[in-house]
Every structure is written in C-alpha cells, then in structure tokens.
Amino acid sequence: MAKITFITSDEQRITVEGFSGSVMALAVENGIKGIDGDCGGVCSCATCHVHVAPEDVTKTGEASEIETDMLELDDHADQYSRLSCQLQISEVLDGVVLRVAK
Amino acid sequence: MRDLSRSENLAENQICVIIGASHGGVNCAFALRKEGWEGKILIIDSDSELPYHRPPLSKTYLHSSEALGQNLLKSPESYGKENIQLLLGIRALRIDRKAQKVQLDTGTWQAYDKLVLATGARALIPSIRGLSEAKHVYPLRTAADVNGIRVKISKIPSQEVVIIGGGYIGLETAASLRKLGAKVTVLERECRVLARVTAPEMSSFFESLHAANGVSIHCNKQVISIAEDGEKVQVICEDGSSFPADMLVLGVGIQVNSELASAAGLQIENGIRVDETSCTNDPNIYAIGDCTDHFNPHYKRYLRLECVQNAVDQAKIAAGAICGKDVFYDAIPWFWSDQYEVKLQLVGLSAGYDEAVLRKESELVFSNWYFRGNELLAVDTVNSAKAYVWGTKFIKSGEPLDKEKLKNPEIELKSIGR
Numbered sequence: 122m123a124k125i126t127f128i129t130s131d132e133q134r135i136t137v138e139g140f141s142g143s144v145m146a147l148a149v150e151n152g153i154k155g156i157d158g159d160c161g162g163v164c165s166c167a168t169c170h171v172h173v174a175p176e177d178v179t180k181t182g183e184a185s186e187i188e189t190d191m192l193e194l195d196d197h198a199d200q201y202s203r204l205s206c207q208l209q210i211s212e213v214l215d216g217v218v219l220r221v222a223k
Numbered sequence: 224m225r226d227l228s229r230s231e232n233l234a235e236n237q238i239c240v241i242i243g244a245s246h247g248g249v250n251c252a253f254a255l256r257k258e259g260w261e262g263k264i265l266i267i268d269s270d271s272e273l274p275y276h277r278p279p280l281s282k283t284y285l286h287s288s289e290a291l292g293q294n295l296l297k298s299p300e301s302y303g304k305e306n307i308q309l310l311l312g313i314r315a316l317r318i319d320r321k322a323q324k325v326q327l328d329t330g331t332w333q334a335y336d337k338l339v340l341a342t343g344a345r346a347l348i349p350s351i352r353g354l355s356e357a358k359h360v361y362p363l364r365t366a367a368d369v370n371g372i373r374v375k376i377s378k379i380p381s382q383e384v385v386i387i388g389g390g391y392i393g394l395e396t397a398a399s400l401r402k403l404g405a406k407v408t409v410l411e412r413e414c415r416v417l418a419r420v421t422a423p424e425m426s427s428f429f430e431s432l433h434a435a436n437g438v439s440i441h442c443n444k445q446v447i448s449i450a451e452d453g454e455k456v457q458v459i460c461e462d463g464s465s466f467p468a469d470m471l472v473l474g475v476g477i478q479v480n481s482e483l484a485s486a487a488g489l490q491i492e493n494g495i496r497v498d499e500t501s502c503t504n505d506p507n508i509y510a511i512g513d514c515t516d517h518f519n520p521h522y523k524r525y526l527r528l529e530c531v532q533n534a535v536d537q538a539k540i541a542a543g544a545i546c547g548k549d550v551f552y553d554a555i556p557w558f559w560s561d562q563y564e565v566k567l568q569l570v571g572l573s574a575g576y577d578e579a580v581l582r583k584e585s586e587l588v589f590s591n592w593y594f595r596g597n598e599l600l601a602v603d604t605v606n607s608a609k610a611y612v613w614g615t616k617f618i619k620s621g622e623p624l625d626k627e628k629l630k631n632p633e634i635e636l637k638s639i640g641r
Contacts (some may be wrong), residue, residue, distance in 0.1 A: 142293070152301035159246075159535050161276035161294060163283075164608075165559040165568060166531075187566070190608035194615060 123215040127153045127171075130223055144219070145169040145206035155221035162206035167194045169205040170222035177217040181208055197222050237262030239545065240325055240333055242315045242483065243341030244268035245277060247512030247534035249296045251339050252307045254542030264307045265333065267325075271312030272366050273299060278531060280369045281392050282561050286399040291366050318487040320505055337545050340484055340495060340503070340510040341538070344477035344529065349387070352448035357456050360449075362473045363392055372396075375470055380404040382469035385458045387446055389416030391560050393474030394429060397438045398562040400472075408466050409433070410444040410458065412475075420558075421569070422579055424591055425603050429562070436563055441466075477529060479514050492516040494527040499551035500544035501537045509545065511537035520553045521618075522572055522600075532557050555618050568611040571601030571618045582610060584632045590614070597623050609636060 126136045127148060139147040148156035148169070160166035164187055173181045181203060184192065188207050192198040202222065208214065239255060241248045244266045252264050268274070274296045284294055302309055310327075317326040324332045346362035354360060361372050376382065381404050386393045389411030397407045409416070415426035416433075430440055445461040452467060459465045479494050490496040490504045494516035501509045501517070512534035519526050536554045543550035560567040565587070573579075576593035583589040590610035593601045598621070602614030613636040617624060628639040 146293070149295070150298040152298055152304055157250075157535075159531055160559065161279050163279075163559070163561060163566075165566075187608040190612050193609075193612045 123210050123212055123217075125210070125214060126216075126218045127156075128218065128220045129154045130221060139210040139214075141210055143206045144171075144208040144210060144214070145204070147210060148205060148221075153221065155223075156205060158206060160206075164188055164191055164204060164207055167191045167204060170195055170198070171203055171205045171219040172199065172201045172222060173203055174218040174220070175201060177219075180213055180217050195222065234261045237336040238334060239264050239337045239339065240335040241266045241339040241341055242268075242325070243339075243343055243480075243512070243514075244270065244274040244309065244311065245341065245343055245512070245534070246296065246531050247343070247538045248339065248341035249274045249538075250535045251341060251511060251538035251542050253297065253301075253305060254539045255545060256305045256307070258542050258546035258548060260542070260546055262336070264305075265310060266307065267310045267313055267315050267327065267333075269312065269314040270365060270367075273309075273311070275366055277364075278559075280366060281363055281395040282399060284366075285369055285372065285396065286402040291370075315483060318483055318508075320487050320508070323507060336507065338508045339541055339545075340508065340514060341512050341534070342480035342483060342510075343513045343534075344479045346473060347476045347478045348473065349446075349475050351446055353451075354449050357449040357451065357471065359456060359469060360471045360473065363396060364477070372400075372470070372472065376400060376403055376405060379469065381406065383455070383467055384408070384470045384472060385410060385466050385468035386472045386474055387458070388474035388476065389413075389440060389442070390419065390474055390476065391417070393472070394433065395560060395562055396472055396474060397433060398436065401436050401438055402563075405470075407437075408439045408441065408468075410446055410460065410466065411440065411442045412445050414442050416440060416442065421603055422573060422576075422591060422593070424579065424581065425567075425605075428605065432563065432565060477513070479527070481514055484508075484510065484514075492525065496525075497537075499540075499553075501541040501552060502544060509541040511541050517552060519556075519572075520551075521555055526556075526572070528556055530556060530558050555615065557615070566606050566608075567603065568608065569601065569603045570611060570615045571599070573601035573603070576600050578626075580626050580629050582629055582632055592624075592626075592629060594626070599624060613637065 137151045145158045157168035159168045192202050276294045314328040324334045346364040384405045384407050386409045389409045447461050448459045450457045455467050457465045484495045485491045495510040496516045497510050513529050540552045557570045573593035578594045580592040588606045590604040604610040623641045625641045628634045
C-alpha cells in the first residue's frame with residue numbers, strides 16, 4: 122500500500138491510497154484533475170505528466186528512455202518530470218508528492 | 224440584480240445531451256464542466272458498460288485476464304462529482320431538430336439545448352456469402368465483442384483463428400492471439416498489410432514481424448464465402464484457396480454511425496460534416512470523433528479520422544465552442560499501435576508524399592519520414608519515441624530539414640534543421 126499526494130493546478134492537495142497498478146490509473150480512479158491518460162497508460166500520449174517533489178525522486182527513480190523522449194513533447198517538462206502511467210504503485214512510493222503538470 | 228439572477232437560472236436550466244459515451248463523448252462532458260457549463264449534462268449510449276478505453280481491446284485487454292474495470296475512461300464516481308448523468312444501455316432513435324429533442328428507445332423524449340453527436344462507428348460486416356449464418360464469427364469494436372473472443376479462446380488456446388483484414392485491428396488481434404497460443408492466419412485483400420494507413424516499407428516490416436512470431440499472412444486474398452465444416456468453418460477465397468478456422472475475426476474496417484444525423488437532415492459527406500468548431504449545419508448540434516468529416520487546417524483538406532487523438536481534441540473544441548469560447552480545431556493527428564514488443568507511433572498524414580526518408584538506428588529501431596518536396600508531412604516510428612517527438616515538432620514548426628543529416632542516425636535529430 123502507498124499513500125500518494127497529488128497537488129492539482131488549483132493548489133488542491135489530494136492524498137489517496139493505492140495498492141497496485143499505475144499512478145496514472147490511481148489518479149484517474151480518484152478523478153485527479155489534469156491527469157487524463159488518453160492512451161490508457163501505454164506511454165503514447167504524455168497526458169499524465171507530473172512533477173515529482175525533489176525529495177521524492179529517490180523513491181520514484183528515473184524515467185526510462187522512451188518516457189524521457191515523450192516528455193520532450195511538453196514544454197513544461199523539467200528534471201523532476203515523469204509520466205505517471207510509468208510509475209508502478211508499490212510500498213516504495215509511500216508518501217510521495219506529485220504536482221500535476223500544467 | 225434580478226436580471227442577473229434570471230440569466231444564471233437560465234444557464235443552470237440548459238441541457239446538453241451527448242450521444243455516444245466513448246472517448247469523444249466522455250471527454251466532451253468533462254470538458255464542458257471545465258469550460259464552465261452550468262446546466263445539465265447527459266450522455267446516452269447503447270453500450271451498457273461504463274465508458275472504457277477502446278484501444279486496449281485488441282491489445283492488452285485481449286491477451287490478459289484484466290477486468291474491463293481496469294480500462295475505464297473515468298472512475299464511476301467522477302461522473303457524480305461533475306454532475307454528469309450517464310444513460311447506458313439506451314439507444315437514441317431520432318432527433319427532432321425543430322423541437323430540440325431526442326427520442327430514446329425507452330419511449331421517452333429527451334429535450335436539449337445543445338446536442339453533441341459522438342456516435343463513432345461500428346465494425347463493418349462485409350457482404351460475404353455464408354458469413355451471416357456462420358458460427359464462431361467475431362467483429363472487434365466493443366468490449367462485448369472482445370469478451371466473446373476471450374471466452375472462445377480460453378476453451379482451446381491453440382485453436383485455428385482466421386482474421387479477415389490486415390489493418391491495425393487485424394494485426395493487433397493477431398499479435399494478442401498469438402501470445403495466447405492460437406494458430407493465426409491473416410487474410411488481406413490488398414497486396415500488403417496496413418495498405419490504407421502506411422507506406423510499403425512499414426508494411427514489409429510488419430509482415431516480417433508477424434511471420435517471425437508465427438502468424439501466417441496472406442495478401443491479395445479476397446474472401447468470397449464462408450462454409451460450414453463440422454465444428455469449424457472454411458474461409459474460401461476468390462482464387463480457390465481455403466482456410467479452416469475455429470474462430471473467424473473480422474477486422475475489415477468500420478462503418479460510420481451517421482444515420483441519426485442523416486435522418487435529421489444534417490449534412491453528411493464522408494461522415495457528419497462539421498466546421499472548425501465541430502459544429503454541424505445546425506447551430507445547436509455538434510459532432511465529434513470518428514463520425515465526423517472535418518477540415519484540417521494544417522493539411523488543408525477534409526478528413527475523417529479513426530483515432531483517440533481526434534475524438535479527444537474535437538471533444539475539447541466542441542465543449543469550448545458550446546461555452547462561447549473562441550476556439551477552433553487545428554491538430555496534427557497522431558496514432559499508436561502496440562504489437563509484440565514493437566511500439567509503432569505515427570504523427571501526421573503521409574497521403575500525397577513524394578519521398579520517404581528512412582532513418583535506421585537498428586533493425587528494430589527506425590523511423591520513416593514522409594515529404595512532399597521539402598515539406599515534412601508525417602513520420603512513422605518504430606520503437607523510437609525520440610523520432611516521434613521530433614517529427615511532431617518539425618511538422619508543427621514547418622522548418623526545413625536536411626534530409627542527408629536525417630538519414631544518418633549518428634546525427635542527433637535536434638540538429639537536422641537547415
């Protein structure tokens with residue numbers, strides 16, 4: 122189980138619990154605004170972009186090559202950017218804070 | 224003050240009815256709330272499942288045991304939260320434009336102020352002798368279709384499957400069923416697979432990929448009849464060849480659901496004709512997604528597209544326009560397909576190209592760039608998100624590219640501008 126906090130563009134902090142699957146799916150399940158996941162979670166659309174809180178980067182790890190490439194589609198991407206469909210929920214992610222990208 | 228409150232009441236009393244609860248319809252409903260629509264929102268669909276992602280149906284959903292609930296477009300609760308009413312398992316029968324209401328198969332009429340047609344398309348059932356009577360025939364468009372295939376294949380995973388049609392649906396289904404252990408044959412009418420959507424080089428790659436994974440692909444095969452053969456069926460082609468099958472999957476394309484619009488007297492061309500705001504020739508009726516014939520300003524022609532990108536983008540445009548925003552459709556189409564371990568990503572439309580430039584990093588990582596003169600029209604990429612992303616940027620910017628540099632995989636894509 123992992124508690125994950127999303128900060129939406131209107132500065133709402135929403136903490137939800139997930140057990141398995143991707144962080145994108147968890148966000149959609151909980152209606153987190155700004156996480157669309159148009160491609161259903163196969164790293165094809167870049168509509169589930171989040172910025173990981175700098176102190177949590179050790180928990181989420183690094184983006185894969187394809188993910189890094191896809192993030193280049195978004196002008197708002199930075200060194201903390203991830204596509205949340207590529208983040209798998211496990212206890213390792215407990216406590217992470219993710220800011221939904223603009 | 225009184226006038227203001229009256230106008231607010233008016234806004235709250237407005238009703239937007241959306242017909243079709245797939246990618247277009249559902250995204251439009253949520254986009255309407257985002258744009259400030261205060262009135263009612265109703266989505267009607269004859270499919271009784273909660274709205275789900277369609278692309279995985281022929282891919283992971285087919286070859287895994289995952290529940291449809293893992294592929295929902297939105298969580299069940301989000302509809303309530305946004306005050307969006309779902310009328311599922313209900314068919315819209317008729318639009319009365321004058322009275323602004325829709326007749327439902329429940330016998331009631333639903334009034335609307337704004338109507339959005341997101342009716343999509345259905346699987347095309349070709350007219351082949353014996354097909355309608357034949358057993359074990361499965362189209363592939365809805366979750367129910369795929370659930371049927373899943374049940375059938377689970378009984379005997381190694382059964383013989385014949386797929387009619389070597390387009391995306393046919394090939395993705397072939398890959399998924401191979402993964403489950405089926406013996407798969409694909410019959411394609413044209414001289415190559417994916418003939419309608421990509422260039423010969425890409426077709427050859429996918430033909431080899433499927434052959435290497437044990438799928439038997441036959442091109443130039445016009446199926447003319449289906450004959451019963453005990454528990455199996457025989458799929459008979461014009462050239463006299465025949466293929467036995469325990470299961471027959473149809474992947475020959477779609478038929479646009481434009482009947483409602485057509486009966487209501489809306490303009491139909493290669494789909495429901497809409498303007499740059501996704502509005503039909505009735506100012507209170509919009510149409511979005513696979514069912515529309517719309518103008519693409521980048522390619523300067525009318526298009527009908529079968530893809531998630533267009534459904535979602537038009538949904539947002541229509542929602543904005545309905546809420547009085549100054550918006551217009553100007554998107555570069557993009558598509559993807561996953562087969563085996565290969566990720567195909569495409570951006571743009573290659574129709575009308577006069578030169579294809581291949582950029583090959585390795586046998587399994589390459590991209591094909593389509594030009595008309597010096598204008599980049601489209602890029603097909605295999606396992607190369609980098610090429611997909613830079614292709615997207617270059618198509619949008621229109622900057623001239625050095626084709627010699629492009630061919631050389633040692634030169635980074637960001638420096639191929641001239």
